[in-house]
Amino acid sequence: MPVDFDSRPRAVAGRAPDVFDPKGGFVPMRSYDEDEAVDFVIVGTGAGGGTLAARLAELGFSVVAFDAGPFFRPLLDFASDETAQNSLYWTDKRVCDGENPIKMGGNNSGKAVGGSTVHFAMVSLRFRPEWFKSRSALGYGADWPLDWREMWHYYTVAERALAIAGPVHYPWGPKRPRYPYRAHEINAAGRLLAQGCEALGYRWAETPLATVSAPRGKSPPCVYRGFCRFGCSTNAKQSALTVWIPRALKAGAEIRDLAMVGRIEVDDQGLARGVHYVREGKWRFQRARHVVISAYAIETPRLLLNSATDRFPQGLANSSGLVGRNLMTQSNQAAWGRMEDQVRWYKGPPSLTITEHWNYEDRGKDFFGGYCWMGQGPMPIEWVSVQTGARGLWGERLRTEMMDYNHQIGVKMVGEMLPDEANRVTLDSDTDQYGLPIPRITYRWGDNDKRLIKHALDQMMMSLDSVGATKLFRQEDDTNHLAGTARMGFTPETSVVDADCRSWDIPNLWICDGSVFPTTGGVNPALTIQAIALRTADRIKALAIRGEL
Amino acid sequence: MQEGSCQDNGSHTRDHAAPEGGAGSSVPDAPMSAELAPAARAPLYAARDLNRCSGLLALSVLLDSSVEHYRGNFHNKAMYTPLSVSTLSLAASVHGVTGRRPLGHKTRLAVFALAIVTGVAGTLFHVYDIIRKPGGFSWQNLFYSAPLGAPSALTVAGLTGFFAERVRRGQTQVFGQDAARLAAITSAVAMVGTTAEAGLLHFRGAFHNPFMFLPVAMPPIAAGFLAYAGITTPRTAYPFTRRLLTATSLMGLAGTAFHVYGVSRAMGGWRNWQQNMVDGPPIPAPPSFSALAFAGIAALRLLGAKAPNGPERLGATKTGATGAVPRA
Numbered sequence: 001m002p003v004d005f006d007s008r009p010r011a012v013a014g015r016a017p018d019v020f021d022p023k024g025g026f027v028p029m030r031s032y033d034e035d036e037a038v039d040f041v042i043v044g045t046g047a048g049g050g051t052l053a054a055r056l057a058e059l060g061f062s063v064v065a066f067d068a069g070p071f072f073r074p075l076l077d078f079a080s081d082e083t084a085q086n087s088l089y090w091t092d093k094r095v096c097d098g099e100n101p102i103k104m105g106g107n108n109s110g111k112a113v114g115g116s117t118v119h120f121a122m123v124s125l126r127f128r129p130e131w132f133k134s135r136s137a138l139g140y141g142a143d144w145p146l147d148w149r150e151m152w153h154y155y156t157v158a159e160r161a162l163a164i165a166g167p168v169h170y171p172w173g174p175k176r177p178r179y180p181y182r183a184h185e186i187n188a189a190g191r192l193l194a195q196g197c198e199a200l201g202y203r204w205a206e207t208p209l210a211t212v213s214a215p216r217g218k219s220p221p222c223v224y225r226g227f228c229r230f231g232c233s234t235n236a237k238q239s240a241l242t243v244w245i246p247r248a249l250k251a252g253a254e255i256r257d258l259a260m261v262g263r264i265e266v267d268d269q270g271l272a273r274g275v276h277y278v279r280e281g282k283w284r285f286q287r288a289r290h291v292v293i294s295a296y297a298i299e300t301p302r303l304l305l306n307s308a309t310d311r312f313p314q315g316l317a318n319s320s321g322l323v324g325r326n327l328m329t330q331s332n333q334a335a336w337g338r339m340e341d342q343v344r345w346y347k348g349p350p351s352l353t354i355t356e357h358w359n360y361e362d363r364g365k366d367f368f369g370g371y372c373w374m375g376q377g378p379m380p381i382e383w384v385s386v387q388t389g390a391r392g393l394w395g396e397r398l399r400t401e402m403m404d405y406n407h408q409i410g411v412k413m414v415g416e417m418l419p420d421e422a423n424r425v426t427l428d429s430d431t432d433q434y435g436l437p438i439p440r441i442t443y444r445w446g447d448n449d450k451r452l453i454k455h456a457l458d459q460m461m462m463s464l465d466s467v468g469a470t471k472l473f474r475q476e477d478d479t480n481h482l483a484g485t486a487r488m489g490f491t492p493e494t495s496v497v498d499a500d501c502r503s504w505d506i507p508n509l510w511i512c513d514g515s516v517f518p519t520t521g522g523v524n525p526a527l528t529i530q531a532i533a534l535r536t537a538d539r540i541k542a543l544a545i546r547g548e549l
Numbered sequence: 550m551q552e553g554s555c556q557d558n559g560s561h562t563r564d565h566a567a568p569e570g571g572a573g574s575s576v577p578d579a580p581m582s583a584e585l586a587p588a589a590r591a592p593l594y595a596a597r598d599l600n601r602c603s604g605l606l607a608l609s610v611l612l613d614s615s616v617e618h619y620r621g622n623f624h625n626k627a628m629y630t631p632l633s634v635s636t637l638s639l640a641a642s643v644h645g646v647t648g649r650r651p652l653g654h655k656t657r658l659a660v661f662a663l664a665i666v667t668g669v670a671g672t673l674f675h676v677y678d679i680i681r682k683p684g685g686f687s688w689q690n691l692f693y694s695a696p697l698g699a700p701s702a703l704t705v706a707g708l709t710g711f712f713a714e715r716v717r718r719g720q721t722q723v724f725g726q727d728a729a730r731l732a733a734i735t736s737a738v739a740m741v742g743t744t745a746e747a748g749l750l751h752f753r754g755a756f757h758n759p760f761m762f763l764p765v766a767m768p769p770i771a772a773g774f775l776a777y778a779g780i781t782t783p784r785t786a787y788p789f790t791r792r793l794l795t796a797t798s799l800m801g802l803a804g805t806a807f808h809v810y811g812v813s814r815a816m817g818g819w820r821n822w823q824q825n826m827v828d829g830p831p832i833p834a835p836p837s838f839s840a841l842a843f844a845g846i847a848a849l850r851l852l853g854a855k856a857p858n859g860p861e862r863l864g865a866t867k868t869g870a871t872g873a874v875p876r877a
Contacts, residue, residue: 185693194683214754215814
């Protein structure tokens with residue numbers, strides 16, 4: 001049930017909420033007229049759109065960024081209450097089908113200014129360099145039109161912007177600069193992961209996290225409250241809401257919250273003219289010279305498909321027929337167990353330690369792709385849902401098991417699923433509250449995906465077993481982050497956008513979010529999305545200077 | 550350092566008549582004649598200076614270990630030890646500072662010896678706490694396990710007190726070494742050690758404030774000059790080194806102010822002091838730089854007294870001054 005936190009937009013009349021003000025103050029915001037063709041309209045303000053809004057505004061472009069969700073004030077709005085925090089997710093009506101339907105919600109969506117970075121687990125990992133050439137270097141998926149060395153540079157820029165707290169030395173992959181902030185103190189759950197890795201002979205590390213371990217500007221250091229996969233009520237979390245949006249506002253961008261973009265208008269020349277959006281119950285139109293869609297892997301293709309015209313009957317940017325196709329999620333299976341001693345896994349960020357062993361080790365695999373696993377610390381209601389879902393517990397047995405909450409440990413994977421054209425987003429005949437056709441999300445795990453999951457579950461169970469955990473069980477059904485559906489590539493026939501995230505078909509239409517991933521890798525995608533957005537902003541500037549915009 | 554000289558002189562004479570402590574000592578007693586008194590008081594003053602340092606260090610340890618071990622929930626009963634021993638050291642130091650007798654004191658000596666031993670034992674405990682965790686001697690464990698360098702502050706407090714006891718009795722040798730030189734070198738080494746500790750913790754804080762570089766940059770320079778003074782021929786005065794040490798001591802005090810500010814930057818600031826004083830930057834830590842700088846200044850004074858016209862630096866009359874400070 002979609003609940004808008006506040007039915008009235010907050011970013012209006014030349015001011016936007018000051019996310020750092022505990023008294024509910026505002027910061028000034030530049031406002032653009034709807035008839036004024038702004039340089040860039042950005043649809044979505046998460047990892048892709050938020051980053052791009054800040055950078056484009058800082059590079060001197062006029063920017064209006066839309067988000068369908070509310071503009072939260074973390075210090076005032078975010079309660080330490082799992083149920084209340086459901087309002088952060090995109091829970092609008094959708095149809096999920098296929099052999100392995102994706103469960104939409106907290107793991108893979110966000111509906112707020114800042115997008116899903118408002119509630120993301122802050123895990124900020126780089127891709128393994130070879131993944132940018134998965135097809136030619138590793139033999140699966142598709143190559144990216146991006147060079148890993150260039151991405152290494154933008155990863156560094158993103159890590160600095162987010163003051164990532166990470167280990168002094170990261171044990172996998174090519175050399176990277178030191179993380180701006182030091183890693184957080186690891187909790188008992190993180191230590192047990194480390195012990196398990198040491199028993200198996202694998203390296204482990206503190207997980208690079210986007211929550212500060214020392215003061216930074218108006219962000220206080222993390223207080224290890226543990227409500228990390230929800231809104232962070234202290235602003236220690238470096239989300240798009242606390243990092244990119246304030247930068248965007250300061251640089252002169254306008255943010256329109258509670259503004260759902262329903263259609264991109266294309267003129268007779270086949271160029272985007274602007275966007276139709278609904279705000280405060282009224283459909284409106286914003287003119288723009290360029291339109292960027294950063295609405296993530298479901299809403300991005302949905303918007304492109306919903307914007308079909310006579311000239312583009314299959315939807316915008318879809319001459320390849322690939323819009324909506326190659327949807328990927330990531331396998332998010334887990335192994336759980338019980339320790340004799342108390343663990344109290346809810347203390348601090350949930351994923352304080354990680355092993356990327358199977359992302360970088362190719363020997364001994366009967367599958368393509370990689371995966372990592374991280375420590376876990378689910379809140380009580382989430383833990384109940386694991387017990388009822390994965391184990392089917394109910395009643396007295398459930399109650400008894402929940403008494404062990406303080407003793408529980410677990411590790412959860414983020415695994416690469418391979419792109420498959422049959423996994424896709426299409427339009428359903430049903431409509432949502434805005435009167436727009438809703439997306440139909442069709443998904444099926446491939447054989448390779450299943451082999452990877454089995455391998456990972458066996459490994460994770462061994463790791464728990466090696467630290468003396470008892471009452472082990474597997475959670476076999478979970479998935480999380482999304483990618484694909486508007487892949488970037490080398491040619492208009494085989495991809496939707498080029499390396500600059502510019503659509504092949506409509507030169508002033510851009511797509512900049514996880515949708516452009518040709519493959520998804522075995523790590524959380526947020527940092528890669530932000531690195532791509534940083535690169536796109538620089539490319540746009542370069543193209544503008546050359547008169548090629 | 551000229552206050553109450555008559556009184557001092559009197560008590561000195563009296564003490565000499567009925568000597569206390571220092572049993573088994575073969576140290577020549579300080580001269581008694583009145584005209585030599587100011588120079589003779591030099592060791593006493595130096596000792597009291599050293600006691601100020603040992604006391605300040607002990608206070609720093611007391612406050613710091615109270616907060617940190619409270620944070621660690623005193624999960625091991627041994628964690629009370631530094632609290633009691635630093636309290637005793639503080640008391641012994643206060644006793645030394647206020648005492649006007651130029652003679653050793655058995656109880657004080659015992660307390661300082663205990664502090665030395667406790668500091669060493671504490672270091673071993675802290676090493677154990679680090680190596681028992683996954684990763685062993687890793688940055689993670691150095692950052693967040695028991696701080697490796699902290700217990701040695703108690704050892705240094707004990708050593709400084711110990712030197713004070715020796716110097717007070719006019720003894721110029723400690724552990725077979727020249728006391729003045731040893732005091733200078735000990736302060737210098739301790740200052741470098743404290744710098745390492747500050748460096749580690751400020752690195753943990755990612756040097757997020759540029760001022761965090763100061764306690765890493767300045768004390769080693771001061772320590773270098775101090776150590777140089779400790780190994781070269783004593784001079785009458787060390788104006789530059791003294792200025793550096795004074796600056797270091799002021800930096801220690803400024804550090805406290807910065808840490809007070811640091812606490813205010815944590816979630817809830819000072820309104821949430823019960824949490825933020827514990828988890829924020831340690832307010833009692835920076836003054837240990839001040840204490841060590843004071844110890845260094847005291848050592849300089851001792852070294853100055855060893856120079857040919859040293860006692861002049863100490864404000865003594867020239868007459869017989871050079872002979873006043875016993876030389877080993």
